[in-house]
Amino acid sequence: xxxxxxxxxxxxxxxxxxxxxxxxxxxxxxxxxxxxxxxxxxxxxxxxxxxxxxxxxxxxxxxxxxxxxxxxxxxxxxxxxxxxxxxxxxxxxxxxxxxxxxxxxxxxxxxxxxxxxxxxxxxxxxxxxxxxxxxxxxxxxxxxxxxxxxxxxxxxxxxxxxxxxxxxxxxxxxxxxxxxxxxxxxxxxxxxxxxxxxxxxxxxxxxxxxxxxxxxxxxxxxxxxxxxxxxxxxxxxxxxxxxxxxxxxxxxxxxxxxxxxxxxxxxxxxxxxxxxxxxxxxxxxxxxxxxxxxxxxxxxxxxxxxxxxxxxxxxxxxxxxxxxxxxxxxxxxxx
Amino acid sequence: xxxxxxxxxxxxxxxxxxxxxxxxxxxxxxxxxxxxxxxxxxxxxxxxxxxxxxxxxxxxxxxxxxxxxxxxxxxxxxxxxxxxxxxxxxxxxxxxxxxxxxxxxxxxxxxxxxxxxxxxxxxxxxxxxxxxxxxxxxxxxxxxxxxxxxxxxxxxxxxxxxxxxxxxxxxxxxxxxxxxxxxxxxxxxxxxxxxxxxxxxxxxxxxxxxxxxxxxxxxxxxxxxxxxxxxxxxxxxxxxxxxxxxxxxxxxxxxxxxxxxxxxxxxxxxxxxxxxxxxxxxxxxxxxxxxxxxxxxxxxxxxxxxxxxxxxxxxxxxxxxxxxxxxxxxxxxxxxxxxxxx
Ligand SMILES: Nc1ncnc2c1ncn2[C@@H]1O[C@H](COP(=O)(O)OP(=O)(O)OP(=O)(O)O)[C@@H](O)[C@H]1O
Ligand SMILES: Nc1ncnc2c1ncn2[C@@H]1O[C@H](COP(=O)(O)OP(=O)(O)OP(=O)(O)O)[C@@H](O)[C@H]1O
Ligand code: SF4
Ligand SMILES: [Mg+2]
Ligand SMILES: [Mg+2]
Numbered sequence: 001x002x003x004x005x006x007x008x009x010x011x012x013x014x015x016x017x018x019x020x021x022x023x024x025x026x027x028x029x030x031x032x033x034x035x036x037x038x039x040x041x042x043x044x045x046x047x048x049x050x051x052x053x054x055x056x057x058x059x060x061x062x063x064x065x066x067x068x069x070x071x072x073x074x075x076x077x078x079x080x081x082x083x084x085x086x087x088x089x090x091x092x093x094x095x096x097x098x099x100x101x102x103x104x105x106x107x108x109x110x111x112x113x114x115x116x117x118x119x120x121x122x123x124x125x126x127x128x129x130x131x132x133x134x135x136x137x138x139x140x141x142x143x144x145x146x147x148x149x150x151x152x153x154x155x156x157x158x159x160x161x162x163x164x165x166x167x168x169x170x171x172x173x174x175x176x177x178x179x180x181x182x183x184x185x186x187x188x189x190x191x192x193x194x195x196x197x198x199x200x201x202x203x204x205x206x207x208x209x210x211x212x213x214x215x216x217x218x219x220x221x222x223x224x225x226x227x228x229x230x231x232x233x234x235x236x237x238x239x240x241x242x243x244x245x246x247x248x249x250x251x252x253x254x255x256x257x258x259x260x261x262x263x264x265x266x267x268x269x270x271x272x273x274x275x276x277x278x279x280x281x282x283x284x285x286x287x288x289x290x291x292x293x294x295x296x297x298x299x300x301x302x303x304x305x306x307x308x309x310x311x312x313x314x315x316x317x318x319x320x321x322x323x324x325x326x327x328x329x330x331x332x333x334x335x
Numbered sequence: 336x337x338x339x340x341x342x343x344x345x346x347x348x349x350x351x352x353x354x355x356x357x358x359x360x361x362x363x364x365x366x367x368x369x370x371x372x373x374x375x376x377x378x379x380x381x382x383x384x385x386x387x388x389x390x391x392x393x394x395x396x397x398x399x400x401x402x403x404x405x406x407x408x409x410x411x412x413x414x415x416x417x418x419x420x421x422x423x424x425x426x427x428x429x430x431x432x433x434x435x436x437x438x439x440x441x442x443x444x445x446x447x448x449x450x451x452x453x454x455x456x457x458x459x460x461x462x463x464x465x466x467x468x469x470x471x472x473x474x475x476x477x478x479x480x481x482x483x484x485x486x487x488x489x490x491x492x493x494x495x496x497x498x499x500x501x502x503x504x505x506x507x508x509x510x511x512x513x514x515x516x517x518x519x520x521x522x523x524x525x526x527x528x529x530x531x532x533x534x535x536x537x538x539x540x541x542x543x544x545x546x547x548x549x550x551x552x553x554x555x556x557x558x559x560x561x562x563x564x565x566x567x568x569x570x571x572x573x574x575x576x577x578x579x580x581x582x583x584x585x586x587x588x589x590x591x592x593x594x595x596x597x598x599x600x601x602x603x604x605x606x607x608x609x610x611x612x613x614x615x616x617x618x619x620x621x622x623x624x625x626x627x628x629x630x631x632x633x634x635x636x637x638x639x640x641x642x643x644x645x646x647x648x649x650x651x652x653x654x655x656x657x658x659x660x661x662x663x664x665x666x667x668x669x670x671x672x673x674x675x676x677x
Contacts, residue, residue, distance in 0.1 A: 052538050193609075
């Protein structure tokens, strides 16, 4: 267990929905993250996939302390972040940093690149290395493949891919062990995406980093991840190593998701048996009873409405799957 | 309805043997304070009835501007068509009297945009917006127009269309709004549908629904579909032919199977190789070095040369001609033979 650097237990985030302007009364809650258990090991990449609104960004923000959990634990190297306060909390937080999705809006346009990358040192002055902040920032620029002489330029003077490198340099400043990447390449063109992915992978090897890597592009996630967790409506529905998830998925949602991904090979046209999901994802403010996927699931039985399936090993699934009827599906290969 | 069709069929220059839609040597520039951005630099495209042509290329290469020029909805100024032709059944729309041009575009060529929410008017119900088209262009009564609106929503599989017709755009989910957009575009029974990244903002499961719907409607109606996208998976799934754009030009055009099996242009090849593949796991992804050019400062010769692994002196000096390498294949690269490996 000693190599587990991050672990969550029954992590929950509900956003209250209130009515009224003056006297606010809570009339419900968006159950954005609703009982997530995950483990991240040293030097490993955990991919998180799932459709829009399933709670990926909320989970990321909980992990780095940008949102306060409604309930549950976040253990970083054995310390529960949700119980720490003051200096101990700040120290623990240093260890887990974040790279955001949008390289066009996540950087303050009025700050120079040097100020952006150096800002974490202002918040944590005790983390400034002996040789000083300026040198530290230049080193960081160099590590992510940017010219250290551009330290006084502004974000708009960089391309999207370069801006994403700035975000990565900033996340590296406090020498964290864990980096949470929320859609780090989604806004980039394929040819540029590769540059950022390659950078993340080489940094991981050199610095022994652990990543939580969120993305909706399933082929990018497969490329970079050791293990993958699939989310649906605030819960993880299936988790396993990349082969288990991509080649032997046992949860109907994972199977549908993979079958819907268009494959860049015209020879497979008409030869893949695609599962067409009907309807839309239900509202996370009012999720279905029992299994949350049942309203769109072709295998659903009455039992699925009554009993919530737990994420666990099953008779026909050698990796954890939250479906009462989890089993592999014989199909053409997806990738 | 029939009189409009008859009117359009009688336009001077209509040629029944001409392609449904043909773009020739199209040039568009944006004159801004930062200089002249040459967004489109000589695009040639052809679309036949019942065919799906994918226009593929990275951000900023001029896909949307090409579509806007075809539709006549270019942001002018700063955008100007400086050269070229947009022919509908042989008739050059850019040179047609304004009234006729409008009629062709309203009745025969329709467009679906990436962002459905901003393309729909938030203050009117979707039913009103659909019905409005029938009232304006077909002179239908209020009641008949509404009836047609319900039928259309039904055709794009909006469940419970009779009730939903009175809802406002924000009351629909992203996927549903895109269906409404498609219904809007199909209302006047167009022969050409231009879809600009119609599923980019949607989840894959919803994307699959929308692409299937588009393909089905296209087949039923024998429409020509011009699908603009940067997703090589989507292209492989639905296109008959592909036009690959780079820096405002079509650099390669080919049937879908040929291009994936054997690209003829260095850029197409590099693009296909940059897709993550299973056998690359644990190894670096292939990337295209450098960045796409600024359109205010397009490299000389072949615009791709600073990023190209095949490039030699000639690439910097001379724009490559469009080589016809097979009856249906064109590639503008000085080293087509090397890229093809022949
Ligand atoms: N601050 C907030 N207040 C209220 N609801 C919120 C808040 N942040 C997120 N939500 C809701 O929580 C749910 C999960 O949102 P989240 O952003 O985590 O999804 P996501 O999986 O990251 O989606 P995407 O792929 O679109 O980025 C959504 O229904 C969202 O509307
Ligand atoms: N209204 C405008 N004013 C100034 N420049 C514009 C305008 N519209 C487009 N351009 C420029 O024209 C070029 C081509 O843009 P276009 O929208 O056609 O790209 P695209 O291929 O559709 O890219 P994307 O995949 O990002 O949608 C871009 O460099 C863009 O900045
Ligand atoms: S002409 Fe030269 S630079 Fe241009 S694509 Fe071909 S090989 Fe590359
Ligand atoms: Mg998100
Ligand atoms: Mg565009």
